[in-house]
């Protein structure tokens with residue numbers, strides 16, 4: 585069938601909305617009519633060339649909410665009309681990591697930049713009019729009116745929660761919230777620094793407060809982001825990271841923050857190095873943001889790492905298990921403990937994906953969301 589979606593043809597490049605040909609779902613797959621999708625910085629990394637997919641054109645988007653329109657043959661457990669949130673990380677339920685409650689590390693993750701089906705990488709469900717294949721970001725491609733995805737990437741959600749808000753649970757929320765709660769293990773009374781308050785970082789702020797931190801120090805060069813951080817749980821906000829580090833020390837008798845979370849839009853080794861400087865002995869530095877995928881090295885003194893027993897903790901999707909954590913986050917949203925509506929600064933049409941990313945670069949939005957009609 586015909587659909588429309590926002591693709592990039594090369595990097596550096598710009599998202600453009602084009603007509604696409606969508607195949608029918610096969611076994612283990614569903615066709616989803618997208619209702620809304622968040623616009624994560626990770627999709628921008630493909631436009632800038634910081635991250636490189638295996639195939640162009642590349643259909644962006646991985647933070648979606650939608651309604652199941654068709655179910656592949658012999659695919660039990662799914663019905664037309666089911667509401668879903670996409671999980672940017674699929675889970676097979678059977679590999680060592682899924683079995684151990686670490687769905688975010690599922691072995692299927694190795695295929696996310698390939699664009700084809702997880703179990704058959706040369707097989708594509710999206711094509712241009714001329715029949716050439718279109719890669720789907722994370723096997724999803726939520727920047728499209730309709731897409732075909734594996735059920736391994738879909739989390740069924742209750743029908744009474746607004747998909748145009750809970751779409752953010754597909755990436756930003758779990759990634760940020762879990763960076764503080766799971767990866768950072770933030771505890772009651774902690775002093776936490778969050779560096780970079782975009783769609784992900786704002787959720788790290790929420791997660792840190794939720795976990796009981798007494799002080800959440802937000803760092804962002806953009807004033808609007810700092811204001812938002814203060815609104816959603818940060819206790820102080822700084823434009824300059826070194827001032828934030830000093831403030832963290834002033835609260836802890838000179839020792840430093842218990843946890844620092846780095847969620848800068850285009851994270852470099854330098855940013856991670858500042859996070860490392862911010863934490864106390866035996867403190868935890870959580871690295872969530874990504875940038876140039878070929879960059880190697882963190883400027884951090886090895887002696888300090890060893891003798892101060894500091895911990896550097898990477899995290900993918902905030903170390904959440906999407907099938908369990910997304911339903912839990914929906915309950916927290918219903919309870920008013922997790923704010924989602926407040927994170928969406930602006931809604932866009934599918935034709936406006938490129939201009940939404942301009943807004944992201946200009947610092948005028950926390951999260952932009954595409955609303956489909």
Ligand SMILES: NC(=O)c1ccc[n+]([C@@H]2O[C@H](COP(=O)([O-])OP(=O)(O)OC[C@H]3O[C@@H](n4cnc5c(N)ncnc54)[C@H](O)[C@@H]3O)[C@@H](O)[C@H]2O)c1
Pocket residue numbers: 623624625626627629755756759779780781782783784785803804805806809825847848849850851855871872873874875899900901902944947950
């Ligand atoms: N690890 C994961 O699983 C995962 C998942 C999703 C996104 N990400 C990555 O997380 C990062 C953040 O994503 P996002 O969607 O929130 O991006 P975003 O662009 O919405 O937010 C990034 C923020 O960083 C701020 N910033 C820029 N330079 C800074 C600096 N020097 N110090 C402090 N703040 C600075 C920006 O002003 C912006 O507010 C991206 O690199 C993204 O690719 C990682």
Ligand SMILES: [Zn+2]
Pocket residue numbers: 624625626627646647672755756
């Ligand atoms: Zn994302």
Ligand SMILES: [Zn+2]
Pocket residue numbers: 675676677678679680681682683689690691692
């Ligand atoms: Zn698995």
